[in-house]
Amino acid sequence: MRQKITKIKGLTVNVEIVEMSQADKNGGILCYLAAIYIQVQGSAEKRLVRKSRLPGAAAALRKEIQRDGIRAFERLKL
Template sequence: MRQTITKIKGLTVNIIIEEVHHQHEKGGLICYFASIYIQPHGSVERRLVRRSRLPGAAAALKAEIKRDGLRAFDRMKA
């Protein structure tokens, strides 16, 4: 099992992406889970924004955030 935590620093909030990959000994994917949180600067609390079980969803979100900033979350709500 491998866990990856990515932190994207913004002007007012940080975006934290936690990914869990679980593979069997032959390399096949058993489980993938990504959780995306928003954490205001200077705060310990973080708010869950989205969860995904699709492999590569976190990488796609990272690219959208780097391209569009927090506007990427406006598309999620719709």
């Protein structure tokens, strides 16, 4: 099992994307899960915003946040 954590720091909130995947011996994906958390600056509490089982969903969200900034959060329904 492989786990990758990506943190995107912002002015008011931080975004943490946790991706977990498992592959068979030939490299085929058996299982994939991405969880996106929002953490307000200065708080220890993280809130789950979205989960996805589609490979590549976390990378698409990461690009969207970097491109649109705070406007990407409007679509996440904070």
